[in-house]
Amino acid sequence: MKYEINIEEEKKEIALRYKDLLKGTYQTLSDADKKAIRKALDFAVDAHSNQRRKTGEPYIYHPIAVAKIVAYEIGLGAVSIIAALLHDVVEDTKYTLDDIEENFGETVAKIVDGLTKISSLNQDIDTSMQAENFRKMLLTLNEDVRVILIKIADRYHNMLTMDAMAPHKQQKIASETLYIYAPLAHRLGLFNIKSELEDLGLKYTEPEVYNDILLKIKESKEKQNEYINTFTEILRKSLEDQGFKFTIKGRTKSIFSIRKKMVTQDVTFDEVYDKFAIRIIYKSKEKSEKFDAWKIYSIVTDHFQPNPSRLRDWITQPKSTGYESLHTTVMGPQGRWVEVQIRSERMDEIAEKGYAAHFKYKHGTEKDTESGLEGWLNRLRESLENNESSAVDFIEEFKLNLYAKEIYVFTPNGDLKSLPKDSTALDFAFAIHTQVGYQCRGARVNRKLVPISHVLNSGDQVEIITSPNQKPNVRWLEIAKTARARGRIKAALKEDQKQIAIDGKEILTRKLKHLKINLDETVVNELVNYFKLKTSFDLFYRAGIGTIENSTLKSFAAQKSNPIINFFKTKIKRSKVQEFVDQEELTTKYDLLVFGKEEEQLDYSLSKCCSAIPGDKVFGFITINEGIKVHRMDCPNAVSMQAKFAYRILTAKWIDSTQEEFTAILKIFGNDTVGMVNNITRVISNNMNVNIQSINIEGHQGIFEGIVNVKVKNKTQLTKLIDSIKRIDGVEKVSRIYK
Numbered sequence: 001m002k003y004e005i006n007i008e009e010e011k012k013e014i015a016l017r018y019k020d021l022l023k024g025t026y027q028t029l030s031d032a033d034k035k036a037i038r039k040a041l042d043f044a045v046d047a048h049s050n051q052r053r054k055t056g057e058p059y060i061y062h063p064i065a066v067a068k069i070v071a072y073e074i075g076l077g078a079v080s081i082i083a084a085l086l087h088d089v090v091e092d093t094k095y096t097l098d099d100i101e102e103n104f105g106e107t108v109a110k111i112v113d114g115l116t117k118i119s120s121l122n123q124d125i126d127t128s129m130q131a132e133n134f135r136k137m138l139l140t141l142n143e144d145v146r147v148i149l150i151k152i153a154d155r156y157h158n159m160l161t162m163d164a165m166a167p168h169k170q171q172k173i174a175s176e177t178l179y180i181y182a183p184l185a186h187r188l189g190l191f192n193i194k195s196e197l198e199d200l201g202l203k204y205t206e207p208e209v210y211n212d213i214l215l216k217i218k219e220s221k222e223k224q225n226e227y228i229n230t231f232t233e234i235l236r237k238s239l240e241d242q243g244f245k246f247t248i249k250g251r252t253k254s255i256f257s258i259r260k261k262m263v264t265q266d267v268t269f270d271e272v273y274d275k276f277a278i279r280i281i282y283k284s285k286e287k288s289e290k291f292d293a294w295k296i297y298s299i300v301t302d303h304f305q306p307n308p309s310r311l312r313d314w315i316t317q318p319k320s321t322g323y324e325s326l327h328t329t330v331m332g333p334q335g336r337w338v339e340v341q342i343r344s345e346r347m348d349e350i351a352e353k354g355y356a357a358h359f360k361y362k363h364g365t366e367k368d369t370e371s372g373l374e375g376w377l378n379r380l381r382e383s384l385e386n387n388e389s390s391a392v393d394f395i396e397e398f399k400l401n402l403y404a405k406e407i408y409v410f411t412p413n414g415d416l417k418s419l420p421k422d423s424t425a426l427d428f429a430f431a432i433h434t435q436v437g438y439q440c441r442g443a444r445v446n447r448k449l450v451p452i453s454h455v456l457n458s459g460d461q462v463e464i465i466t467s468p469n470q471k472p473n474v475r476w477l478e479i480a481k482t483a484r485a486r487g488r489i490k491a492a493l494k495e496d497q498k499q500i501a502i503d504g505k506e507i508l509t510r511k512l513k514h515l516k517i518n519l520d521e522t523v524v525n526e527l528v529n530y531f532k533l534k535t536s537f538d539l540f541y542r543a544g545i546g547t548i549e550n551s552t553l554k555s556f557a558a559q560k561s562n563p564i565i566n567f568f569k570t571k572i573k574r575s576k577v578q579e580f581v582d583q584e585e586l587t588t589k590y591d592l593l594v595f596g597k598e599e600e601q602l603d604y605s606l607s608k609c610c611s612a613i614p615g616d617k618v619f620g621f622i623t624i625n626e627g628i629k630v631h632r633m634d635c636p637n638a639v640s641m642q643a644k645f646a647y648r649i650l651t652a653k654w655i656d657s658t659q660e661e662f663t664a665i666l667k668i669f670g671n672d673t674v675g676m677v678n679n680i681t682r683v684i685s686n687n688m689n690v691n692i693q694s695i696n697i698e699g700h701q702g703i704f705e706g707i708v709n710v711k712v713k714n715k716t717q718l719t720k721l722i723d724s725i726k727r728i729d730g731v732e733k734v735s736r737i738y739k
Helices: 007-023 031-047 061-074 078-085 097-104 106-119 127-142 145-160 167-187 191-205 207-241 255-264 286-303 345-353 355-362 366-384 391-403 425-432 434-438 483-514 521-530 536-545 550-561 563-571 638-644 676-686 715-726
Strands: 246-252 276-282 326-331 337-344 406-410 416-420 440-445 448-450 462-466 592-595 618-622 628-632 649-655 662-671 691-700 703-712 731-737
Touching: 007 031, 007 061, 031 078, 031 097, 061 078, 061 145, 061 191, 061 345, 078 106, 078 145, 097 106, 106 145, 145 167, 145 191, 167 191, 191 207, 191 255, 191 345, 207 246, 207 255, 207 276, 207 286, 276 286, 276 345, 286 326, 286 337, 286 345, 337 345, 416 425, 425 434, 425 440, 425 462, 425 483, 434 440, 434 483, 483 536, 483 550, 521 536, 521 550, 618 638, 628 638, 662 715, 676 691, 676 703, 676 715, 703 715, 715 731
Parallel strands: 276 337
Antiparallel strands: 246 276, 326 337, 406 416, 440 448, 440 462, 592 649, 618 628, 618 649, 662 703, 662 731, 691 703
C-alpha cells in the first residue's frame, strides 16, 4: 500500500505518536523527564527531517516506535527512552556523539555510541566474521545492558515493518533474529518480545509453514474460545467462593513453538495437544502470594486430574531471569490436556516486562531498576569473559547458556545454586570458585562418591573433593557444559601450553646446538615447514611434550646441510611465522582417528561416498572384505547402514594427538631404601608434566615392587620417563605392562 500524506498531517501524526509514547510508559516520568524526552524528540525530528523509510513514511516514525517498545513492553525509563529516540542519529545524520553528549549527557551518549557500533557492523560477510560481529555486539553487555535492550526493541520494530524489503534481505534479517536476538530476549526475561521475534523470524524464513499454521489457528479459534470458556466457567465459581479476585485468560501458543513441537515430536498440527494455555492471574499481597498460588492449584486439581510429571514450580524457586509462575497440565473437558499457569499480578508483570518489573518490585525506582539489571549481568558475563574460543564457538556456547533449562542443586551448607540442565559435578565446582574447579578431583552427590563427569539433577546436594596436585586437562572440556567452566579450563590449558612451549624452545635450542645449528628465525620457519606445522608455537609445544624425535632432527640437519636440497627449498618461500609468544591460540589440528570407547588406533580407509576429512563427525563401518570404512555422520548412506547393520558400526572421532593423554602401567622393582616412594613420585611429577593416576608400592625383606599408573601424551614421553626412573638409586628394573 502506497504511503500518501501531506507535511501538515505528518506533523500532526508525529505529535500524536509522541503523546501516545508518553501516555502509557511503564515507569513514572517526572516533569523534568518529559521535558528531556521532548527535547530528544525535537532533536531527532530535526536530524532525520530529510529521511524516509522504504514505505515512504518519515524516518522519525521508527525511533518513536522503538522508544514506545522500550517504554511500554520492556519497561525502561527516561534515559532509555531518550537513547531510543536518538539511536540512529549518529549513524545516519550530520550530528556527532559530542553533540549528543553536550545536549543529553554522558550516559545517553555512551548508550547511543554502543548502538551505533552494533549498527555499523558489516553484515555482508561469511559465517565466522558474522559470528565475530555478534561477539562484539554481545560484549557491549559489559558496558551498559540498555544498549542490548534498545537494540532488541529496534530489531523488533524492524521485523514488524519488513514487508517493503527485498526477499533476500528479509530472509537474512529474520535468520539473524532467530539466531541471536530471540535467545537474548528470552534470557533477559522479555518473553512476549521473544515469542514475537520467533514468530516473525519464522514468517520470513519459512513463510509457507508460518502461513499454514496461522490459518489453522484462525480456523480453530472459535472452537478454542468455546473450550476456554467452558473450562473457565467450571473454575470461576470455586475461585469466587474462596474470595479470590482474578482474571482468567486463554493464550494461544506461539506459531514458532507449535512448529517446534511438530518437528521435535514428529506430529501434525492437529496432534499437538497443548496449542494453548489457560492463565489464572490473581490479586494478592506479596507475603501470601505463594500460599494463594497453591490454594488455586488445589482448586484446579479438585476439578481436573493433573499430570504429575508436568508440574513446574517457579514460585518457590524462580528462574534466573526472574520468572515466577506455577504451571500444571490437567485433563480438561473432552479428554484434552490443558496447561494451566497460575501467577499473581506482580508475577505476571515480571513475565511481561522481564527484569525491569522484577527490580521495580524489589527496589522501586528507575535508577534501581537499571542498576539491578547491571547487577544481574554479572551472571551473563561468565559467557562473555571466554575469549579463548573461536567466534563461532563463542556464539554457540553463549546461545546454549541463553536457552538452557535450569536445575537447582544444594551446597553442603544448604545454599541453593542454579546451573544449566545437564551440568556436571565439574561445572558445580567452577560455579563455587575457579580455584575449587581447578583442583576438583571428584564429588559427593547426596553423600555418594562420584566422578567429576557425574551429571547433576535438581535437588542434589553436592560436595566437591579437591586435591592441590590436581589440574585441568583437555578431557575436562568434554565434561564441562557451562561457559564459566569451559572458559576457565581453556585459560588454564593455554597457560600450561605456553609454559610447555617455553620449555620446548629451550629443549629445541639445546638439541640443535649439538647438531651445530643455531635456532634463529629462519631455522624456526624451516622447521615449521619440515614438520608440516602452522606456527612456531606448535613447533615449540611439540618439542616440549617430546613428540619431536632426535632422529627427525638429525634428518632435518642432514637435509639442511645438502646444498642441492637447500637450493630448491629456498625457491618455495613461506610466509613469515609469528613468534610463539605472540600466538594467541594453539591452532586446532586433527591428526589421528581413534575408534571405540577405548579410543584405539585401527587400520581404516575413507569411504568415497562422502569423502570425510579430518575434523568431520564420523563413524566406522566394518565391511566384509575391505576392513573399516570411515563415513561422515551425515553421509547419504549413514541412516541405512546404522539401521541395518548396527552391530558393525564403530564409534570414531578425530583428535589432536598432542592434546590426548594415554594411561601407561609401569612395574618397578629394586632395593627398598628410605624415601624410595618419595623419590619415585618426585621424578614422575617433575618429568615433563606427567601425572600419576595411581601408585601401589610394597616392600618385603629389603626388596620393593610397585605398580604405577601414569598419564602420558606419547611413547617418547614414556620412554624418557622410564629412563629417568631407572636412574633413581636403588631401582633395578622398570618395565611397561599391559592388561
